[in-house]
Amino acid sequence: MSRQSLTKAHAKISELTWEPTFATPATKFGTDYTFEKAPKKDPLKQIMRSYFPMEEEKDNRVFGAMDGAIRGNMFRQVQQRWMEWQKLFLSIIPFPEISAARAMPLAIDAVPNPEIHNGLAVQMIDEVRHSTIQMNLKKLYMNNYIDPAGFDMTEKAFANNYAGTIGRQFGEGFITGDAITAANIYLTVVAETAFTNTLFVAMPDEAAANGDYLLPTVFHSVQSDESRHISNGYSILLMALADERNRPLLERDMRYAWWNNHCVVDAAIGTFIEYGTKDRRKDRESYAEMWQRWIYDDYYRSYLLPLEKYGLVIPHDLVEEAWNRITKKFYVHEVARFFATGWPVNYWRIDGMTDADFEWFEDKYPGWYARFGKWWEAYNRLKYPGKNKPIAFEDVGYEYPHRCWTCMVPALIREDMVVDKVDGQWRTYCSETCAWTDTTAFRPEYQGRETPNMGRLTGAREWETLHHGKDLADIIKDLGYVRDDGKTLIPQPHLDLDDPKKLWTLDDVRGIPFGSPNVTLNQMTDAERDAWAASYRANKNVSV
Amino acid sequence: MVDTTVPKTRSFPKIEFTDSEAGAKEFPSSKSRTYSYYKPAKLRSTMYEDVTVDVQPDPDRHLTQGWLYGFGDGPGGYPVEWTKAVSTNWHAFLDPNEEWEQTIYRNNAAVVRQVSLCLDNAKRARAYSHWTPTWSTFIARNLGAWMHVENGLALHVFTPANRQGPTNMINTSLCVAAAHKMRFAQDLALFNLDLSEADIAFDGSVHKDVWQNAPEWQPTRQLVEEITAVHDWGEQVFATSIVLEQLVGQLFRSELVMQIAARNGDYVTPTIVGTGENDYARDLAGSRALFKMLTRDEQHGAANKVLFEGWLATWVPKAIAAARALQPIWSQPAEKTITFATSFDAAQEKFRQLLDEIGLDTPKELDR
DSSP, X not given: OOHXXXXXXXXXXXXXXXXXXXXXXXXXXXXXXXXXXOOOXXXXXOOHHHXXXXXXXXHHHHHHHHHHHHHTTGGGSOOHHHHHHHHHHHHHTHHHHHHHHHHHHHHHHHOOOHHHHHHHHHHHHHHHHHHHHHHHHHHHHXXXXXXXXXXXXXXXXXXXXXXXXXXXHHHHHHHSSSHHIIIIIIIIIIIIIIIHIIIIIIHHHHHHHTTOOHHHHHHHHHHHHHHHHXXXXXXXXXXXXXXXXXXXXXXXXXXXXHHHHIIIIIHHHHHHXXXXXXXOOTTSOOHHHHHIIIIIIIIIIIIIXXXXXXXXXXXXXXXXXXXXXXXXXXXXXXXXXXXXXXXGGOSSOOOOOOXXXXXXXXXXXXXXXXXXXXXXXXXXXXXXXXXXXXXXGSOSSOOOOOBOTTTOSBOOSGGGOEEEEETTEEEEESSHHHHHIIIIISSSEETTEEOTTOOEEOSOOOGGGGGTTOBHHHHHHHHTOBOTTSSBBSOOSSOOOSOGGGSOBHHHHTTOBOOOHHHHHXXXXXXXXXXXXXXXXXXXXXOO | OOOOOOOOOOOOXXXXXXXXXXXXXXXXXXXXOSXXXXXXXXXXXXXXHHHHTTSSOOTTTTOOSOOSEEBTTBOOSOOGGGSSOOOSOGGGOOOTXXXXXXXXXXHHHHHHHHHHHHHHHHHHTTGGGGOXXXXXXXXXXXXXXHHHHHXXXXXXXXXXXXXXXXXXXXXXXXXXXXXXXXXXXXXXXXXXXXXXXXXXXXXTTHHHHXXXXXXXXXXXXXXXXXXXXXXXHHHHHIIIIIIIIIIIIHXXXXXXXXXXXXXXXXXXXXXXXXXXXXXXXXXXXXXXXXXXXXXXXXXXXXXXXXXXXXXXXXXXXXXXXXXXXXXXXXXXXXXXXXXXXXXXXXXXXXXXXXXXHHTOOOOGXXXX
């Protein structure tokens, strides 16, 4: 369709809306934002007649590649180190995708602009595409990869796991609370515009380097839809900026959304890219280098900064602090070590790091070996059952961390840990910003102004609380992370499948008590808690 | 001049043969190659089930930590209280159309091709030049008004319902219905545009005034607007799919336009409207299965029936009023091949059958 025809067609489609006089559509999802002074434009001009065939063509290419991968025996060359992390990633990502579909009514409800409703409804269908195409990719992995365990229980594991729940709070952030906070700022302006670059572009690049060219096929196809979603988000953001009353809310939401996305997405994708790869070429970009390119340059400098002149208050300090955490505070590496520490309650296997990995990490992140080298050596030493417990329960100089009540990633940068009594409960946070999110942002009043539509943090947010005082073997059994012989664990701290003696079973982890740090924290006296907090922040957690 | 600079060494990852194919080794779970966390409806799971079931978690199934965010004034996640209908197991609903991304794009792209080909051929054959002025006016006014119905229901019934339903299977089914209606509404609008540009007398903008002011269409607009104002997603879908679509939608599309267009020299309109009919047939299969599941619920079936009968009592009189108000348009075309009474009888008969399938009694208003 020519541009002229498209413009004409789009103008015609805009005639479909009308001003109701008998009754107005129910407002089901509220917002504290106002749009009375908003300009009304839809820059995208998407129409269904061109949309469906375009997506069908994209689908055909994806499914053709899937057939080709099977015929070409792709799984002869995939790295198990990589594929194992996909058990976690692909258990999480279909939920945020489908949540994005469910988020579109929130945005449509909140924004009185029929022109943009069309684009948002198209995005809704896109997101169903993304969720189901990713579930299908996972099914293909389950059917064709050497070890299907973990893929086979994927959605159950996602729903009961400590790592899955971190991803779930990301997806739930799209669909609950203030409609604009959730469906526009958090989902579109930050998650889709900034972080899908590392999710859907940088990570597939790493997949290809590890012999998996299906992840790039599927996720680049997904990413090609994201540009339209980014355009939706930008339009609504400009509409919100047109009204001065929205400015404080925008500032609040940009701080929350930026920081939460950083905490969650950088934790997960950083780990997959840095610790899931076997590609240790020195000239390959590290996650920090990718972040600089995709998020700092492409998003922060090219997208966010120009919005300053329209009155958007940009969280410069938080962008810098995210960069600081990634490059100087070893955020991603701490997360990877935490996942590996917790291996018995995973539903994937984690390969140990080798000398080649050590060398690459030290080159990319000077000081890495002094901080993490000994721990990973201990991980390799303790990887088989028989003579030792899982590494989390051996003394390797690593203290199990407390979980952040807000982002749910543990407080791994220990000197930044915040402890506070909130809603009658002692809670820990990974950072001042996550503490602020709970105590100040997600509240019915903000800076003296009523914000009744803002969401609330709910649920049993510390996973360990659910299993406090139980035996580790019983926890794993209850979670269902056991293979079909009824005793061998799905998770293993290595990739060796050829010798049954090397595989951990329930018997190897029986008799190990499991505790919740938050339960313990709430049992402390004030003096004990002060002493504990000082000691937590002072402990660098370096194995020697 | 000879270039003596040393070419930069290319860097690329080394492919390694890892023998990581299925079956390369035998170990516990090495043959566990089906999703194990749900029970498929039949012995073997379908693609639809595999890509849809449990993607939206539920505290009643595997979700252990509860929903992590709440609304300012209520719980988060997907509260079952967002409709008054009650089910002992909402997850039992599976979309009979088994919609997932491949079916959505294949089906809708096929419709787009069908409509586009039809419109292209019509232009080449100068098909509209045979239209009488009365038929042009009929299409401009009435099909023009109808496209608003489709668009309004897409955006303000099915789209919000896709956030409100309690399971992924229900919500995806509603999302696809929204997509159908949007596409159909746009197809009608673009058909209107084609006609405006054809060399015939056709008023491409009269539809706005007809929809907003013409007496015969006001009860229909009122019905649509009142349905969009309802908070309960179940009632919205019921009032739309079961009541409005049967008594007004099918009445207008199947029992009028599809019946009379050919006799008025128009083979284009039935092709386009037929796609809307096909969409509705698919969407109705989903709605019928949903409401049937609810009336047959062992624990709550009786209460659901009472609820649905209440919904019928609310919406059937309004739909009948909307249908009757449309009666004058049966007289507008030059070729009047069918009477309103015949059309309305046919629509009511289909409605009775549908209610019977769902397990509901015929409302008394239908027998008058």
